[in-house]
């Protein structure tokens with residue numbers, strides 16, 4: 319009989335991860351790069367939006383951010399030192415094609431050549447995202463994502479990038495979180511470009527999905543061999559009480575957040591209940607659009623932070639009494655990741671799933687050269703444990719990436735919210751590995767040691 323395994327549950331459950339599991343960290347261009355007006359880069363809608371008085375909580379911008387463009391080698395060394403085997407980053411479209419159409423910027427493309435080659439030299443797989451929100455401002459001037467013309471511009475951009483980098487990257491995601499771009503950018507107007515119109519928001523969501531599907535078709539026709547997919551922000555949506563009203567509100571919110579994207583991506587078209595709710599705000603869909611959106615994907619990226627608790631009327635909910643919250647005000651709810659993954663597998667013929675973002679903002683301070691972010695360590699450990707649970711139940715998950723490699727520009731919250739495994743002192747640009755970064759590094763080393771023959 320084998321001796322009982324006396325290791326802690328977390329260690330035992332993480333034995334489940336296959337030795338070729340993709341472990342990574344993630345960032346996005348606008349949030350870290352800086353160099354906003356250098357080397358021929360064009361203006362993005364976020365460059366513009368940051369100048370709107372009151373738009374960003376601390377009045378900050380992405381002009382310098384983590385100064386990543388000037389510190390590329392140092393930052394890639396930090397990626398490698400964590401022992402990850404993948405790094406997810408995005409291209410700033412206006413850095414490589416300043417106006418969003420026509421001429422390409424050789425210096426911008428050269429930067430991403432260096433980034434991709436630098437990862438490969440360090441044994442790290444590049445996971446490329448084409449659009450993490452920073453649309454060229456010139457395209458906004460001609461209607462932005464509300465205009466069907468932008469769909470074609472995006473497909474051209476995707477083909478140009480894939481022609482240049484596609485042979486060296488391990489994955490290409492078209493868009494990051496279309497829900498955010500559509501709803502926060504065009505319904506509530508909290509995010510760039512700051513439009514407040516539900517009809518426009520739903521048309522934007524449709525154009526994002528359409529451009530995703532057409533880009534996949536175009537890249538495959540071009541012979542691009544990198545696995546292709548999209549990244550969605552998803553969450554289990556839970557009613558705030560047992561009332562019928564709250565159940566109906568949660569069902570509708572699930573429709574707007576999850577089914578509005580998942581259903582058409584997997585060939586079911588837009589959900590009827592949400593279309594009925596939207597009425598005249600339902601987007602205009604051309605013949606053939608839904609077939610294009612349903613182009614088969616090689617992977618689906620899932621960004622998970624928390625569950626959504628939804629009630630028919632605003633007010634406190636009992637569901638989360640006693641819960642722990644991050645600095646973003648998001649509930650720490652690891653079981654939601656297991657629930658979500660099981661639900662995706664149950665309801666859709668999903669391709670391999672990659673957790674493309676998971677992480678938390680906490681109030682971090684450097685004390686004697688260390689950042690003791692025990693709450694983030696606990697968050698990561700519990701979520702990786704929840705992922706192991708999903709794996710044990712047979713969900714096809716092939717990767718997990720922490721958001722984020724490094725503290726960065728947290729959109730309308732400015733620099734005050736810190737998600738990094740690495741702390742940034744923005745006055746000096748000094749990087750300090752947090753305890754969570756040490757923890758992840760050591761966890762990954764243990765994962766690697768399992769891969770070696772005994």
Ligand code: IFM
Pocket residue numbers: 346349495621675721728
């Ligand atoms: O920082 C963002 C990221 O850009 C997209 N997903 C959520 C993160 C935390 O808010």
